[in-house]
Amino acid sequence: MAARIVIGLLLSFAGLVVVARRAWFLFRLVANGKPDPGRMTDIGAQVKAELMDVFAQRKLLRRSIPGVAHFLTFWGFIVLILTIIEAYGDLFSKTFAIPLIGHGRALGFLEDFFATAVLVALATFTAIRIRQNPARRERRSRFYGSHTGAAWFTLFMIFLVVATLLLYRGAQVDTGDFPYGKSWWPFASRLLGGAFSTLSHSTNMGIETAFILAQLAVIWSFFVFVLHSKHLHIFVSEPNVLFSRRPKALGSLGSTPDLDPEHMTEDTVFGTGQIGHLTWKQRLDLISCTECGRCQDQCPAWATDKPLSPKLLIMDLREHLFASSSELLSGSEIPAGGVAAKPLVPDVIEPDVLWSCTTCGACVEQCPVDIEHVDTIVDMRRYEVLVEARFPTEAALMLRNIENQGDPWGLGQSHRLDWTVGLGFEVPVVTSTIPDGAEYLFWVGCAGALDERARRTTQTIARLLHQAGVVFAVLGPKESCTGDPARRLGNEYLYQTQAQTNVETLKAAKVTKVVASCPHCFNSITREYPALGGDFEVVHHTQLLEKLLAEGKLQPETPVSAKVTYHDPCYLGRHNEVYDEPRGVLAQVPGVQVTEMHRHRRTAFCCGAGGARMWMEEKIGTRINVNRTDEALATGADVISTACPYCMIMLDDATKSRQAEGSAPESVRVLDVAQVLEQSLVAPPAAGPGSADDSFD
Numbered sequence: 001m002a003a004r005i006v007i008g009l010l011l012s013f014a015g016l017v018v019v020a021r022r023a024w025f026l027f028r029l030v031a032n033g034k035p036d037p038g039r040m041t042d043i044g045a046q047v048k049a050e051l052m053d054v055f056a057q058r059k060l061l062r063r064s065i066p067g068v069a070h071f072l073t074f075w076g077f078i079v080l081i082l083t084i085i086e087a088y089g090d091l092f093s094k095t096f097a098i099p100l101i102g103h104g105r106a107l108g109f110l111e112d113f114f115a116t117a118v119l120v121a122l123a124t125f126t127a128i129r130i131r132q133n134p135a136r137r138e139r140r141s142r143f144y145g146s147h148t149g150a151a152w153f154t155l156f157m158i159f160l161v162v163a164t165l166l167l168y169r170g171a172q173v174d175t176g177d178f179p180y181g182k183s184w185w186p187f188a189s190r191l192l193g194g195a196f197s198t199l200s201h202s203t204n205m206g207i208e209t210a211f212i213l214a215q216l217a218v219i220w221s222f223f224v225f226v227l228h229s230k231h232l233h234i235f236v237s238e239p240n241v242l243f244s245r246r247p248k249a250l251g252s253l254g255s256t257p258d259l260d261p262e263h264m265t266e267d268t269v270f271g272t273g274q275i276g277h278l279t280w281k282q283r284l285d286l287i288s289c290t291e292c293g294r295c296q297d298q299c300p301a302w303a304t305d306k307p308l309s310p311k312l313l314i315m316d317l318r319e320h321l322f323a324s325s326s327e328l329l330s331g332s333e334i335p336a337g338g339v340a341a342k343p344l345v346p347d348v349i350e351p352d353v354l355w356s357c358t359t360c361g362a363c364v365e366q367c368p369v370d371i372e373h374v375d376t377i378v379d380m381r382r383y384e385v386l387v388e389a390r391f392p393t394e395a396a397l398m399l400r401n402i403e404n405q406g407d408p409w410g411l412g413q414s415h416r417l418d419w420t421v422g423l424g425f426e427v428p429v430v431t432s433t434i435p436d437g438a439e440y441l442f443w444v445g446c447a448g449a450l451d452e453r454a455r456r457t458t459q460t461i462a463r464l465l466h467q468a469g470v471v472f473a474v475l476g477p478k479e480s481c482t483g484d485p486a487r488r489l490g491n492e493y494l495y496q497t498q499a500q501t502n503v504e505t506l507k508a509a510k511v512t513k514v515v516a517s518c519p520h521c522f523n524s525i526t527r528e529y530p531a532l533g534g535d536f537e538v539v540h541h542t543q544l545l546e547k548l549l550a551e552g553k554l555q556p557e558t559p560v561s562a563k564v565t566y567h568d569p570c571y572l573g574r575h576n577e578v579y580d581e582p583r584g585v586l587a588q589v590p591g592v593q594v595t596e597m598h599r600h601r602r603t604a605f606c607c608g609a610g611g612a613r614m615w616m617e618e619k620i621g622t623r624i625n626v627n628r629t630d631e632a633l634a635t636g637a638d639v640i641s642t643a644c645p646y647c648m649i650m651l652d653d654a655t656k657s658r659q660a661e662g663s664a665p666e667s668v669r670v671l672d673v674a675q676v677l678e679q680s681l682v683a684p685p686a687a688g689p690g691s692a693d694d695s696f697d
């Protein structure tokens with residue numbers, strides 16, 4: 001007895017020393033990051049996310065088989081903490097029981113149930129890994145690039161934790177030390193006890209002692225291994241989820257830097273150029289990655305053979321963080337030639353990786369530990385644009401156009417009202433303040449006002465609002481780009497200049513309610529302008545149309561015989577959770593048969609235009625818009641519908657190119673949800689701008 005106490009305590013002490021040293025190092029490495037204020041401002045939402053994403057494993061359970069296996073392992077570990085306490089108690093006393101908990105039959109059952117469940121989960125993980133092993137080196141595998149050796153070792157260690165537990169408990173059944181008496185509720189231990197019953201008492205005593213000590217040794221070895229491997233997430237994902245932005249790190253970007261020159265010091269850095277520029281939360285993100293590849297699996301850039309994988313980006317930054325740790329924690333200036341002084345781009349992250357991102361948010365949406373990839377990517381872009389002036393040359397023209405002409409195409413404010421010509425009714429234009437009686441300011445957007453295809457949608461929306469008796473006005477030449485493409489490209493200066501001007505214009509016009517047709521404008525005004533003092537009630541046109549239908553102000557009557565598939569724009573769906581309203585509008589069009597693509601709602605595939613990619617050449621891999629359009633065409637739809645002018649342009653281009661190749665029916669059309677609705681409100685299709693080309697009957 002004394003020997004087992006001494007051995008148990010010695011190995012625990014050794015394990016504790018190593019674990020404590022490593023935990024302190026990790027804590028300092030994270031805490032040494034830049035400040036990130038405002039991480040605990042919505043405690044209710046944060047606690048709810050912790051309960052849902054950590055304890056209920058909400059995101060993991062979206063994939064049912066690995067999700068259930070992970071759920072059982074997670075809860076198995078929580079319940080089995082009790083058995084570790086009991087193992088320590090057993091070192092000292094054969095009659096040890098956890099205070100207040102004791103040795104009820106239910107506890108015995110719970111412990112054995114979860115021990116068995118963890119073994120089943122391990123068998124499942126093993127089967128998944130063996131099945132996927134041949135494909136693991138393929139780009140399409142979500143485990144491509146992950147550290148698989150460590151994952152196998154972890155499975156083996158978890159197996160040892162449970163195996164040693166059941167073995168010593170089985171032996172206890174025969175030595176008389178089993179704390180649950182003759183009850184069969186701890187069924188697994190009882191079964192093993194039956195198997196050991198032919199052994200002598202002293203042999204069972206030896207097995208009991210050996211496996212109690214083995215369990216303690218395995219547990220401490222496991223702790224040490226976990227803290228030195230990617231399985232660190234077992235301990236750090238909980239705080240990472242707790243401190244993540246709520247409701248999620250999409251919509252607005254994570255930070256709106258103060259660009260006032262009077263508030264700048266010599267330490268002010270724009271964006272993230274070196275590893276030391278990361279905030280503590282971004283560092284916590286890096287060490288929380290489980291390498292599960294769920295983000296990579298959904299990334300449109302990766303799926304179309306570009307070099308960007310959100311998982312590999314996080315892993316590369318993490319590796320560099322650890323390589324730089326001694327310099328970061330030295331307390332001295334980073335030496336000029338030091339590891340931590342390396343420019344993240346291009347030394348750690350290739351430029352083509354950085355510029356491939358469409359900011360679609362699929363990675364953030366999928367990540368089970370709530371890593372905020374988009375914020376980190378845009379922070380690195382900010383540094384490249386604002387400090388290094390390095391970015392794709394094609395994007396320079398877009399930035400210049402916004403700066404000089406107020407729109408990315410450089411057509412100028414004088415064309416902002418061209419779409420109103422021939423509408424058949426007058427659209428009030430704000431001169432000083434919004435006209436009396438105008439309920440909404442219709443924010444048309446640059447594409448909606450200036451792109452020929454998007455203009456047709458704008459005209460349709462205007463006609464529908466007019467028909468429903470909604471009084472609205474537009475800013476016309478006073479409207480300027482919201483700044484979204486500049487911001488997602490990394491030009492925060494230009495974004496804030498645009499945004500501040502627009503906020504002032506809207507305020508001066510005494511606007512309170514805005515309807516926007518472009519999800520990027522909708523997102524900027526709703527989610528990002530409040531940080532610059534612009535608080536307006538904003539709806540997307542699909543939301544307003546659904547409301548007007550519900551109120552009976554629009555009454556679809558003419559059947560529209562068409563099979564329609566709906567493409568979720570990333571900035572309407574994932575970034576703002578508007579999934580139901582566009583579908584609600586389509587559902588009310590008589591005759592329309594809606595068919596969903598495989599990737600829809602939160603897993604919808606990007607069109608390729610976001611993140612300012614619309615203005616960059618797509619030189620690597622295959623085209624994102626063609627990938628998405630092929631999926632839409634595969635549904636056999638007559639109409640690919642959407643609710644975003646960018647998506648409209650991208651999908652229309654891809655459809656036309658497939659039609660030119662002869663691989664898509666000539667009859668297929670790309671239309672906004674509003675245009676589909678309009679077909680059912682007018683019979684025959686209305687003459688006038690925007691209607692004739694959109695007829696698909």
Ligand code: SF4
Binds near residue numbers: 295299301309
């Ligand atoms: S935002 Fe979209 S494109 Fe960018 S890394 Fe994430 S999934 Fe890939």
Ligand code: SF4
Binds near residue numbers: 311366371
């Ligand atoms: S970033 Fe998130 S989703 Fe991607 S591999 Fe890491 S844990 Fe998985």
